[in-house]
Amino acid sequence: MADLDKAIGPWRGTAMLLNIVLGAGLLALPGLAVKAAGSSAILVWVICAVAAVPLLVVFATLGRSFPDAGGLATFMKHAFGAPGYACATFLFLGAVAVGLPAIALTGGYYAAAVLGGPPTLFAALLIGGALMANLLSAEIAARVNAALASAILLVLVAVAVLGWVAVRPSLDTVTLVPQTLPDPPVLGLAVMMVFFAFTGWEVGANLGGEFRNPERDFPIAIAASFGIAVALYLVLAVIVVAAGPEGASEAPFAAIFGDRFGPAGGQAISAISVVMIFANLSAAFWAVSRMVYSAAGERLLARDLARLSRGVPLRAVFATAAVLLAVVLLAASGLLDLSVLLGAAGQNFLLLYAGAAAALVRLGSRPGHKVLGWLCLAMVTCMMAIRGPDGLYYPAILIAVGLGVAFLRRPRNSEATGGA
Numbered sequence: 001m002a003d004l005d006k007a008i009g010p011w012r013g014t015a016m017l018l019n020i021v022l023g024a025g026l027l028a029l030p031g032l033a034v035k036a037a038g039s040s041a042i043l044v045w046v047i048c049a050v051a052a053v054p055l056l057v058v059f060a061t062l063g064r065s066f067p068d069a070g071g072l073a074t075f076m077k078h079a080f081g082a083p084g085y086a087c088a089t090f091l092f093l094g095a096v097a098v099g100l101p102a103i104a105l106t107g108g109y110y111a112a113a114v115l116g117g118p119p120t121l122f123a124a125l126l127i128g129g130a131l132m133a134n135l136l137s138a139e140i141a142a143r144v145n146a147a148l149a150s151a152i153l154l155v156l157v158a159v160a161v162l163g164w165v166a167v168r169p170s171l172d173t174v175t176l177v178p179q180t181l182p183d184p185p186v187l188g189l190a191v192m193m194v195f196f197a198f199t200g201w202e203v204g205a206n207l208g209g210e211f212r213n214p215e216r217d218f219p220i221a222i223a224a225s226f227g228i229a230v231a232l233y234l235v236l237a238v239i240v241v242a243a244g245p246e247g248a249s250e251a252p253f254a255a256i257f258g259d260r261f262g263p264a265g266g267q268a269i270s271a272i273s274v275v276m277i278f279a280n281l282s283a284a285f286w287a288v289s290r291m292v293y294s295a296a297g298e299r300l301l302a303r304d305l306a307r308l309s310r311g312v313p314l315r316a317v318f319a320t321a322a323v324l325l326a327v328v329l330l331a332a333s334g335l336l337d338l339s340v341l342l343g344a345a346g347q348n349f350l351l352l353y354a355g356a357a358a359a360l361v362r363l364g365s366r367p368g369h370k371v372l373g374w375l376c377l378a379m380v381t382c383m384m385a386i387r388g389p390d391g392l393y394y395p396a397i398l399i400a401v402g403l404g405v406a407f408l409r410r411p412r413n414s415e416a417t418g419g420a
Helices: 010-021 029-065 071-115 119-133 138-167 184-198 201-210 214-242 252-261 263-297 314-332 338-363 367-387 389-409 413-417
Strands: none
Touching (some): 010 201, 010 214, 029 184, 029 214, 029 338, 029 367, 071 252, 071 314, 071 389, 119 263, 119 314, 138 214, 138 252, 184 338, 184 367, 184 389, 263 314, 314 338, 338 367, 338 389, 367 389
């Protein structure tokens, strides 16, 4: 197999990671954090940022040691063989199966702020639009999604600047550590939900094989993109907390801009948000459908999903859309809500990070690597303990499915030895 072109340096890598990491969920997460944790919302963002640092060091270490397009799945396969690869795949697919509908619902709430009507209907329309965009040829879809993804950072920065001017936060309106903290389960759910904003670097690990000097440039790109992202996250979180009760909603910036700049301001930010959310959803849809296609090719999913039509994995695309629409339908029926979806996605990604830490413990060549891996595993254990056992049911089912599929794919002794 030919090697990938090694054309990525540290600053281009930083820009690419930011395009992957920064998502439209940020337009809902600050408001949901306030809704869940109240005045403790800023503390929740700080906890997630601090917890992400050692986990990203794990990714940087593995990425420079195993620069490969397989990313996290490759790390898990090196460390734990086929079962590790299967579990990582199902945990990741399980995360995006709830995370992408959450992004669509975010767009639904912003669309409803302008047009009225049920947010779930607009979420379904956004998924349908993303489906249509991904029926284009692979080359056209990739170019469109790359251009749209690059615009997300600019829009988020503009929202942060205008929001700061509108709200003018002060020490009187924002507190890092309030006098009263929420109950541990509530705080744990808020942490899992906000942690969704600190995901994406595990996808960026797939770029490791394309860095000119992965041992040096990949850690620089992770550190720089993390610093920029955290600064933006905290600014958006402070704006929403400082806005008071109007910020505690699924579409906080529509409420804030509508209050400060009149109905036209709220409608404008909602319209921009819907366009940006569609861009984010379309790009993510493209990536996930290809992961479904790849997993089917590895016999982790039905083989029919690995078929191509004019270079496009149409069956994987339609299967992805069906799953996302089913989750939105559950939200419409009241069985799920936006905070639950984001919390489930965040905890799945947190467990994937724990898997990477376990891989570092197993693969690390230096004592410091193993210490870092154990530190991250202990930290994830503490965070999951705060969340409580309720948060473990969904990932436990996905892990069980992964182990079951890996067992069924295991070659029989007669096959492995050529038979009697």
